[in-house]
Amino acid sequence: MLGSTHGTLTTDSRRARVIACGEQPGPAVHGRPAEVDDLDVSGRPLYADVPDLDRFFRPEAVAVIGASDTEGRPNTGVTRQLLGWAERVGARLHPVHPTRPAVFGIPCSPSVADLPEQVDLAVLLVSDPLPVIEELAEAKVKFAVVFASGFAEIGDEGAAAQARLAAAVRRSGMRLLGPNTNLNAFEEFREDLDGPAIALITQSGHQGRPVFALQELGIRLSHWAPTGNEADLETADFLSYFAEQPEVGAIACYIEGLKDGRSFLLAADRAARRKVPVVAVKVGRTESGARTAASHTGKLTGADAVVDAAMRQYGVIRVDGLDELQDTAALLARARPPHADGVVVYSISGGTGAHFADLATEAGLSLPELSEAKQAELHQWIPEYLSVANPVDNGGHPVGDWRGRKIIDAILDDPSVGVLICPVTGPFPPLSDRLVQDLVDAAERTDKLVCVVWGSPVGTEPAYREVLLGSSRVATFRTVGNCITAVRAYLDHHRFVTGYRSPLDEAPRTTSPSFRKAQALMRPGQQLSEHAAKQLLRAYGIRVPREQLVTSAAAAVRAAGLVGYPVVMKASGAQIAHKTELGLVKIGLTSASQVRDAYRELTDIARYEGVSLDGVLVCQMVERGVEMVVGVTHDDLFGPTVTVGLGGVLVEVLRDTAVRVPPFGEEQARAMCGELRGRALLDGVRGRPPADLDALVEVVLRVERMALELGGELAELDINPLMVLERGQGAVALDALAVCR
Secondary structure, three states: OOOOOOOOOHEEEEEEEEHHHOOOOEEEOOOOOOOOOOOOOOEOOOOOOOOOOOOHHHHOOEEOOOOOOOOOOOOHHHHHHHHHHHHOOOOEEEEEEEEOOOEEEEEOOOOOOHHHOOOOOOOOOOOOHHHHHHHHHHHHOOEEEEEOOOHHHHOOHHHHHHHHHHHHHHHHHHHHEOOOOHHHHHOOOOOOOOEEEEEOOOOOOHHHHHHHHHHHHHHOEEEEEOOOOOOOHHHHHHHHHHHHHOOOEEEEEOOOOOOOOHHHHHHHHHHHOOOOOOEEEEEEOHHHHHHHHHHHHOOOOOOOOHHHHHHHHEEEEEEHHHHHHHHHHHHHOOOOOOOOOOEEEEOOHHHHHHHHHHHHOOOEEEEEOHHHHHEEEEEOOOOOOOOOOOOOOOOHHHHOOOHHHHHHHHHHHOOOOEEEEEOOOOOOOHHHHHHHHHHHHHHOOOOEEEEEOOOOOOOOOHHHHHHHHOOEEEEOOOOOOHHHHHHHHHHHHHHHOOOOOOOOOOOOOOOOHHHHHHHHHOOOOOOOOOHHHHHHHHHHHOOOOOOEEEOOOOHHHHOOOOOOOOEEEEEEEOOOHHHHHHOOEEEEEOOHHHHHHHHHHHHHHHHHHHOOOOOOEEEOOOOOOOEEEEEEEEOOOEEEEEEEEEEOOOOHHOEEEEEOOOOOOHHHHHHHHHHOOOOOOHHOOOOOEEOOOHHHHHHHHHHHHHHHHHOOOOOEEEEEEEEEEOOOOOOEEOOOOOOOO
C-alpha cells in the first residue's frame, strides 16, 4: 500500500513558554493545553478544540426515536439500515416508539425516559425534533442525529426553527448532527482494505458517492460525515477530529457553505500541523452556484476570492469536480512524500509525450531535462533518433521485452525524478499488458510515485481491471487532466507542509501602541476625510506625503512654501470618495498664484456639488513609482481581510489583486505580491528601476496589524495609490479612504 507519513502536533514548546512566564498550563483539551493566550488581539480564538466524536462513530448503545418495521414506511428502511450498522460496529440498538411493543423483534421503549440504559447516540426519525431534545438531555445522551428537513434551507421561517433547535442543543450539552442530513454516517464500509484511509465530509450526501465508491477500486474509507444544515456540528468539527485519527491519510470535503470561517481555518490549521492533506470542492464560484447552495443549506457561501485565498493560506487543496476530488484525495491519502519535484513523462509515442508535457508544464509541473549521462543510459535500449530528454519516447517496441523494465528503473533511479507518469491513450495488447506489469513491478521497489493514465473509454481490459487496479503502489487515472491536477496537488501539499509555520502561533495577543492613537480617530458609522484617514495610517507607521490641511487661500500659499513646490491640492471631506471624478484634485502646481486659483476652484466645485469640506490638503507631489493599492475589507465569513494589487484610477478595471485573511506573516505578504499579474512592474520594466518591494511588504503587514486591532471598528480601508518608490526609497500613501463600522 502506498504509505502516508504524518507529522505530530506538539504543544511542548508552547507549554514551556507558558510555564516560563509563571503561568499554569491548565487542563489538556483533547491534546492541547488550555492557555490564557488562546485569543488574538481581536478577541477571536487561535486554536480549535477537537470534539470527541469516538462515541458518535463507534457508540456502545443507540436509540432510534420513531423506529418502525411497517413495510412501505420511510422510517422502516432507515431503522433496518441502522440495525445493520449497529451490528457491524458492535452497538446495542434500542427502538423507541410510544405504541409499538417491538420493532424487528427488538422490545420498544415507549419514551426516551424508559430506555434500559444510557445511550451514546440517538437517531431522531421524527418530523419535529425540538420536543425530544430536552428528553435526550435529561437522559444524558451524548449525540443526536436529526434527519428532518424544513429548516434553514427553506427560508426565514425555517431558519428561525433551526435557531430554536440549535439553542436547545446548546442548553442540553449534547452534540447534534443535522438537521436536513441523511444516513451516510451509517453506511457499510469495507473492512478488508488496509493502508491510509480517506475520511469524507459532505453537506450533500449524494455528492459524496464518487469518493465512497473508491472502495470498489481498493481504496479505504474510514468515516463519512454528512453535515447537513450544521445547526451544531459543522465541517470544521469533523475536520479537526479526522485530522487526529491515525488511520486517516487524507480528508475529502464537499462544502456548500461554511458555518463559520474562523472555525474552518482553525481546523485546516490543525490538519496542516499534522500534515494531513485536505481536498475540497467548495460550491459558490459563481452567483448562481452561490444562490443554489444557500437555498440548499441556508448558509453564507462567502466571497469566493476570499474563500479561495483562505483555503490556500492553510493548505486546503481546492478542486472543481467530484472526479477531481476523488482522484486527488486517493493519491494524497496513499502516496509517500516525494524525493524530488521533477516529473518525467514516459510514453510509447512522441505525440502522446509532447501533448502531455504541454499540459503538465502549463499546469505548473516541473519537467526537468534529464542529464546527458542519463540520456546516454536510456539510449542503450531506445533508438538514438528518439528523444529521451523528457518526455521519454521509447518508440513502442522496447515495452514488449526485457528493455521495458530497464528503461523504467533507469528513470526512477535518477535523483532529480520524484514522479514518473506514463500516459496510455488506448490499449494495445499484448504490449500494453507488458508495459503496465513492468510499471507495477517497478513501483513495488521504489518510494517514488508512479502514475498511469489509462485512457481507454472501455475500462474493462484485464491490464486495467486486474493489473493496475490490483496494485496499491501505482496511482491510476482515467483522464490526463485529473492526473495532472492530482500530481500538482501532491507536490504542492508536501512542499506546503514541509515549511509550514502556523500564522496563529505568531498572531498578536495584545494591542500595539498605535491602537490608542488610531481609536481616537474612529467615528462610528462614518467615512473619515482623507486627512483623518492619513492620520490613521501615520498612527500605524505608514508613510504619507508632507502635507497641511488649510482653510484659506493665503494659508494654502504658506503651506505650499513649507511643503515645497510642486504641490498637489485636494479637497478633504468626510463624504468625498472619488475626488478625481469630481475635479477635486489639482496636480503639478508650481507657483503661489496657481495655488490661490486652485484653492478657489476646489472650494467652488465643492460648494456646487454640495460636498462638505473640512479643508483643502496641500501635499508634497510624489511622481515616480509604481501605483499600488492596499486595503482592508470585512468578509461575512472570515472577518477582516487584507488586499494588495495594482492601484491608480484603473484599479476597478484591472482587478489585479491578491487577498489574505489575517493573521499572516511576511512570507504570505510577499506571496500576495508574487500572485499579481502585474508583478513585473515591481521588478522594473522598460528601463525603469526595480521598486521597493520590501517597503510594499512592510505596508501590507502594518495594514494587517491595523485590520486585526481595528477589525471590529474599521469596515473598509483603501490606500490608493500607494506609490512604491525605487528600491531602498520606501512607499508613500498618496491617498486613503477609511469607513468606520
